[in-house]
Amino acid sequence: xxxxxxxxxxxxxxxxxxxxxxxxxxxxxxxxxxxxxxxxxxxxxxxxxxxxxxxxxxxxxxxxxxxxxxxxxxxxxxxxxxxxxxxxxxxxxxxxxxxxxxxxxxxxxxxxxxxxx
Amino acid sequence: xxxxxxxxxxxxxxxxxxxxxxxxxxxxxxxxxxxxxxxxxxxxxxxxxxxxxxxxxxxxxxxxxxxxxxxxxxxxxxxxxxxxxxxxxxxxxxxxxxxxxxxxxxxxxxxxxxxxxxxxxxxxxxxxxxxxxxxxxxxxxxxxxxxxxxxxxxxxxxxxxxxxxxxxxxxxxxxxxxxxxxxxxxxxxxxxxxxxxxxxxxxxxxxxxxxxxxxxxxxxxxxxxxxxxxxxxxxxxxxxxxxxxxxxxxxxxxxxxxxxxxxxxxxxxxxxxxxxxxxxxxxxxxxxxxxxxxxxxxxxxxxxxxxxxxxxxxxxxxxxxxxxxxxxxxxxxxxxxxxxxxxxxxxxxxxxxxxxxxxxxxxxxxxxxxxxxxxxxxxxxxxxxxxxxxxxxxxxxxxxxxxxxxxxxxxxxxx
Numbered sequence: 001x002x003x004x005x006x007x008x009x010x011x012x013x014x015x016x017x018x019x020x021x022x023x024x025x026x027x028x029x030x031x032x033x034x035x036x037x038x039x040x041x042x043x044x045x046x047x048x049x050x051x052x053x054x055x056x057x058x059x060x061x062x063x064x065x066x067x068x069x070x071x072x073x074x075x076x077x078x079x080x081x082x083x084x085x086x087x088x089x090x091x092x093x094x095x096x097x098x099x100x101x102x103x104x105x106x107x108x109x110x111x112x113x114x115x116x117x
Numbered sequence: 118x119x120x121x122x123x124x125x126x127x128x129x130x131x132x133x134x135x136x137x138x139x140x141x142x143x144x145x146x147x148x149x150x151x152x153x154x155x156x157x158x159x160x161x162x163x164x165x166x167x168x169x170x171x172x173x174x175x176x177x178x179x180x181x182x183x184x185x186x187x188x189x190x191x192x193x194x195x196x197x198x199x200x201x202x203x204x205x206x207x208x209x210x211x212x213x214x215x216x217x218x219x220x221x222x223x224x225x226x227x228x229x230x231x232x233x234x235x236x237x238x239x240x241x242x243x244x245x246x247x248x249x250x251x252x253x254x255x256x257x258x259x260x261x262x263x264x265x266x267x268x269x270x271x272x273x274x275x276x277x278x279x280x281x282x283x284x285x286x287x288x289x290x291x292x293x294x295x296x297x298x299x300x301x302x303x304x305x306x307x308x309x310x311x312x313x314x315x316x317x318x319x320x321x322x323x324x325x326x327x328x329x330x331x332x333x334x335x336x337x338x339x340x341x342x343x344x345x346x347x348x349x350x351x352x353x354x355x356x357x358x359x360x361x362x363x364x365x366x367x368x369x370x371x372x373x374x375x376x377x378x379x380x381x382x383x384x385x386x387x388x389x390x391x392x393x394x395x396x397x398x399x400x401x402x403x404x405x406x407x408x409x410x411x412x413x414x415x416x417x418x419x420x421x422x423x424x425x426x427x428x429x430x431x432x433x434x435x436x437x438x439x440x441x442x443x444x445x446x447x448x449x450x451x452x453x454x455x456x457x458x459x460x461x462x463x464x465x466x467x468x469x470x471x472x473x474x475x476x477x478x479x480x481x482x483x484x485x486x487x488x489x490x491x492x493x494x495x496x497x498x499x500x501x502x503x504x505x506x507x508x509x510x511x512x513x514x515x516x517x518x519x520x521x522x523x524x525x526x527x528x529x530x531x532x
Contacts, residue, residue, distance in 0.1 A: 088290035090289075111287055
């Protein structure tokens with residue numbers, strides 16, 4: 001089954017880190033990315049720009065309402081995702097638990113909606 | 118044989134099969150269908166088909182195999198009906214395989230344990246795990262479960278459906294976890310069984326049939342887990358704990374249905390066989406060398422029973438057990454019970470101090486045993502006015518009328 005691991009992290013925390021800490025943080029994500037790749041489960045991954053770059057669009061009565069900022073304001077923001085293909089939820093959870101974001105934020109595990117063949 | 122007799126016989130055979138094999142049948146079908154709802158629906162359609170077929174063609178020699186064959190076809194029908202909305206097609210071929218072995222042989226592989234791990238998966242909302250297990254593994258209907266858990270059948274039905282959807286959509290695996298994950302995952306299974314048990318226990322008078330039956334069903338599940346995982350000490354511990362509680366059921370009520378607290382119970386009324394079985398289980402569990410919450414709780418019940426039977430004071434041993442439990446499974450509830458034990462050694466004043474340490478926990482404001490314990494301790498120190506108020510809180514929070522009357526008698530006995 002395919003799952004997306006959504007990494008929610010406190011994006012305000014990143015700029016506060018020292019250069020060395022940032023490098024360490026990047027290395028953790030790189031190592032995780034490599035582990036996913038080597039295990040042959042990674043289907044795609046991206047890091048997102050901070051929510052200050054987000055724009056929210058909602059259409060009502062044929063008219064688009066455009067708002068500055070992310071959809072939900074919360075302590076942690078969606079910072080990136082990993083799309084993986086694994087056997088079942090337990091396998092997805094074990095990958096989520098290894099994700100650096102699960103240590104300094106939270107990881108949401110969501111199965112993809114499988115389209116009928 | 119008349120039609121009526123045939124109907125009668127078909128029904129009683131079907132009832133007997135449902136009683137002895139429901140869980141095995143549904144677990145076997147879930148393993149194939151990978152969908153709890155589909156498996157349940159297929160099995161219930163197979164039972165309906167049996168009631169129509171058996172009176173005409175006699176009951177089959179192997180009714181379980183007959184039901185599985187019909188249920189397999191029903192699974193394919195149901196899956197085809199649903200194919201438009203969600204993916205099922207890839208699994209259809211798998212469904213038709215693997216049932217022949219079961220048909221040839223009466224021995225259906227027992228997959229009930231895997232089914233319990235599905236129902237109590239950490240991805241399932243905690244509060245619905247016990248109801249889910251009762252429905253899926255034991256076949257209880259939503260109405261019965263709802264009445265036992267004091268909610269409306271409609272609300273319970275909805276939550277059960279949502280949980281089963283989650284199992285399918287999230288891809289919760291149908292398997293017993295690997296060795297290294299087993300203890301952690303087993304905990305959620307045992308917790309769900311214990312939740313069902315305590316829910317049933319809330320009506321110790323046995324006046325509410327649905328609730329009383331629930332303790333029996335929970336006991337059945339605990340036995341099943343202990344049999345299927347005989348080397349898991351906590352599974353043995355939970356069964357021992359439940360046996361100790363169950364053994365005292367009769368003694369908790371006197372002839373007129375009034376509540377009798379442990380210290381005033383007549384040990385002759387306890388079920389000696391259950392206590393003996395619990396003790397054997399505890400010994401086996403402790404030999405496995407890994408202590409846990411349920412073993413400690415069972416050991417506490419064992420210590421309480423032993424004290425009441427022999428009159429030998431063992432309060433320091435009891436406090437030690439509570440200390441261990443608190444370290445392992447810290448909860449204000451354990452802290453209160455520990456304080457009550459401390460009162461027996463160091464007096465009510467010391468116990469009240471111990472209770473104060475946890476009194477700030479907001480969960481306790483609505484917890485009857487906290488107020489009852491507090492009231493007893495205050496009464497012992499002579500703080501009658503405060504004791505009266507604490508009894509008032511306990512009485513207001515109690516659901517069981519017999520316990521309420523007991524607390525009212527204590528309250529009015531204050532000077």
